[in-house]
Amino acid sequence: MDAVRISGLTHRFGDGETAKPVLHGLDLGVAAGEVVLLTGPSGSGKTTLLTLIGGLRAVQEGSCVVLGTELAGADEATRVAVRRRVGFIFQHHNLLGFLTARQNVAMALEVDARLSEAARLMRADAMLDAVGIGEKARAYPATLSGGQRQRVAIARALANEPGLILADEPTAALDARTGHETMELLQRLAKEQRRTVFIVTHDPRIHDIADRIIAMEDGHIIEGAHA
Amino acid sequence: MALAGGPGPHRGKPRWDPSGGGALSVFLAFRLAWRQLRHEKSRLAAAISGVVFACLLIFMQLGFMTALFESAVQIQKSLNADLFLMHSTTEALWRSTPFPRARLAQALALPEVERVAPIYVQNVVWRNPETSLKRTLLLFGVDPTSGVVGFPGLTADGLAAITKPDVILFDARAKPEFGAVPSWLAVGPVVSELGNRRAEVAGLFEIGATFGSEGNALTSEANFWRFVPNHSPAQVNVGAIVLRAGADAAAAQAALRRILPDDVMVLTKPGLIAFEKNYWANTAPVGFIFGLGVVIGLIVGCVIVYQILFSDISRHIGEYATLKAMGYTNGYLVRVVMGEALILAVLGYIPGWILGLGLYELASAQIFIPLTMTVEKSIGVFALIFGMCVISGLLAIRKLKDANPADMF
Numbered sequence: 001m002d003a004v005r006i007s008g009l010t011h012r013f014g015d016g017e018t019a020k021p022v023l024h025g026l027d028l029g030v031a032a033g034e035v036v037l038l039t040g041p042s043g044s045g046k047t048t049l050l051t052l053i054g055g056l057r058a059v060q061e062g063s064c065v066v067l068g069t070e071l072a073g074a075d076e077a078t079r080v081a082v083r084r085r086v087g088f089i090f091q092h093h094n095l096l097g098f099l100t101a102r103q104n105v106a107m108a109l110e111v112d113a114r115l116s117e118a119a120r121l122m123r124a125d126a127m128l129d130a131v132g133i134g135e136k137a138r139a140y141p142a143t144l145s146g147g148q149r150q151r152v153a154i155a156r157a158l159a160n161e162p163g164l165i166l167a168d169e170p171t172a173a174l175d176a177r178t179g180h181e182t183m184e185l186l187q188r189l190a191k192e193q194r195r196t197v198f199i200v201t202h203d204p205r206i207h208d209i210a211d212r213i214i215a216m217e218d219g220h221i222i223e224g225a226h227a
Numbered sequence: 228m229a230l231a232g233g234p235g236p237h238r239g240k241p242r243w244d245p246s247g248g249g250a251l252s253v254f255l256a257f258r259l260a261w262r263q264l265r266h267e268k269s270r271l272a273a274a275i276s277g278v279v280f281a282c283l284l285i286f287m288q289l290g291f292m293t294a295l296f297e298s299a300v301q302i303q304k305s306l307n308a309d310l311f312l313m314h315s316t317t318e319a320l321w322r323s324t325p326f327p328r329a330r331l332a333q334a335l336a337l338p339e340v341e342r343v344a345p346i347y348v349q350n351v352v353w354r355n356p357e358t359s360l361k362r363t364l365l366l367f368g369v370d371p372t373s374g375v376v377g378f379p380g381l382t383a384d385g386l387a388a389i390t391k392p393d394v395i396l397f398d399a400r401a402k403p404e405f406g407a408v409p410s411w412l413a414v415g416p417v418v419s420e421l422g423n424r425r426a427e428v429a430g431l432f433e434i435g436a437t438f439g440s441e442g443n444a445l446t447s448e449a450n451f452w453r454f455v456p457n458h459s460p461a462q463v464n465v466g467a468i469v470l471r472a473g474a475d476a477a478a479a480q481a482a483l484r485r486i487l488p489d490d491v492m493v494l495t496k497p498g499l500i501a502f503e504k505n506y507w508a509n510t511a512p513v514g515f516i517f518g519l520g521v522v523i524g525l526i527v528g529c530v531i532v533y534q535i536l537f538s539d540i541s542r543h544i545g546e547y548a549t550l551k552a553m554g555y556t557n558g559y560l561v562r563v564v565m566g567e568a569l570i571l572a573v574l575g576y577i578p579g580w581i582l583g584l585g586l587y588e589l590a591s592a593q594i595f596i597p598l599t600m601t602v603e604k605s606i607g608v609f610a611l612i613f614g615m616c617v618i619s620g621l622l623a624i625r626k627l628k629d630a631n632p633a634d635m636f
Contacts, residue, residue: 051632051633054552054632056552056632056633057633080554080556081554083551083552083553083554083632084553084554085554086554088549088552088553090549094545094546094549096546096549096550097266097546098262098263098265098266098267099262103262107259107550107553108553110255111553111554111555113249113251113252113255156553
């Protein structure tokens with residue numbers, strides 16, 4: 001089963017005559033376990049596509065099936081349920097400043113009240129070990145470097161065993177070497193755990209981690225739509 | 228790796244809504260609220276002091292209000308009779324209109340009435356023998372053998388002494404401006420002027436300052452007329468009626484109302500107490516003023532807590548949006564904000580209560596108005612503070628709408 005299956009996806013911002021189309025009838029499939037990079041200039045609609053797949057925006061037209069759930073016409077509860085099965089990595093890590101690294105990772109697990117507190121923290125510590133900053137488990141984000149913060153964010157995105165990981169410009173706030181290291185780490189963990197990864201990026205230096213590169217321009221996919 | 232095992236929460240749709248309700252989810256939301264609050268100690272301290280301030284304001288207003296009501300009826304509570312007559316235009320004891328003494332004689336016509344006793348009341352100027360400062364106290368004139376005046380601390384010797392000319396009993400808890408009468412009395416006779424006439428203090432009783440008078444004195448009827456020469460003996464301020472044992476006060480009250488002209492009102496003892504309290508609560512705007520003070524305290528507290536919560540949400544809007552992107556519902560975030568509000572309520576109330584108790588002690592010692600911390604008052608104020616924080620939280624959560632996860636990219 002494909003992790004993502006999109007057909008005829010069209011999206012506009014605004015209403016009526018002033019509506020500005022950003023996506024024009026996209027068709028796209030991402031197979032489970034694939035690491036896909038989405039590139040393209042600013043304003044090409046990459047981020048809009050990412051927010052639609054992540055259930056952060058309502059689908060206006062066309063079909064968008066994520067992890068087996070159709071998001072076209074889906075209500076807020078359905079989209080919330082999809083978000084819980086997706087791991088997000090943001091441009092600016094977006095860690096909660098008042099929580100320690102392990103508490104931040106555990107937040108991804110608190111959505112699932114079935115786990116005990118001990119199990120949550122154990123898994124959080126294991127995830128931080130896996131991203132190589134186990135010794136920073138009790139540090140607050142403000143005391144971590146940019147690369148360390150992004151590693152915590154990766155641990156958080158992976159903690160809940162998501163069916164899909166969505167990353168938006170994950171290397172934008174990092175220097176070239178750190179950015180590449182972090183993405184290599186993400187790719188390695190994704191492959192080990194057989195996770196699907198969908199990365200929006202400008203950064204040509206991380207193209208080597210992708211199984212496939214999709215290029216967008218002006219709301220159209222111009223390259224790599226199908227595996 | 229080790230993480231690959233175990234039940235994957237992503238497999239299949241969630242069968243329940245973990246952030247939609249349940250005690251555990253509420254606990255987790257409150258824990259997040261607490262972690263957020265505690266992370267910035269100075270902001271937390273500012274927020275708590277806002278609640279403490281509101282708490283203290285309310286405690287003081289309520290304390291004065293209850294003290295007002297309690298002190299205002301101390302005298303009424305210590306009168307030993309079943310029914311009372313007062314002029315129908317009387318609003319409060321300290322400014323009562325006298326009525327004809329003949330009404331008491333008329334009341335004796337009722338078979339249930341055992342005996343009657345007149346009580347004379349008048350504001351009279353007392354000269355402090357040490358400073359010569361003149362202050363007004365409330366002088367009571369009664370027949371000392373009637374037994375209707377049961378002021379705390381009265382002795383048989385004292386009641387016997389006021390039958391002698393120009394002898395009075397003095398309120399040991401009157402304001403200090405009247406002079407340190409109790410300590411002077413312990414070493415020798417105390418003589419001063421009452422209503423421009425020489426008066427000798429022969430003993431003490433304990434009433435204390437009320438909102439109607441700063442001090443009190445008690446003497447016999449004959450002495451009363453000498454200290455207050457323009458007060459006609461035929462005009463009585465309060466008529467005390469003692470019923471025969473076993474008589475029904477309410478029935479006797481109804482019967483007296485029928486036989487007495489309507490220039491007097493007939494009150495039971497609880498009725499007399501309620502009448503006086505009602506004057507201070509409603510006719511004198513004192514009750515309203517204190518009530519207004521409570522409302523202002525609540526509004527100030529509300530504004531402070533709302534400001535704190537609102538700016539907290541604004542500063543954490545990105546973090547809240549991130550939580551939404553991670554699959555937390557808006558309801559979960561509402562619980563986090565309400566959790567903050569309730570934590571602030573509890574953390575502010577505890578020091579507020581302790582400081583309130585301290586201020587009550589201070590007020591009782593310094594201004595001689597006994598403020599008491601009761602269980603009812605403690606619970607009542609907590610309920611007000613709790614409600615205040617809930618309202619602030621409900622106002623602040625509107626800001627959560629701005630946390631839109633789609634804007635995080």
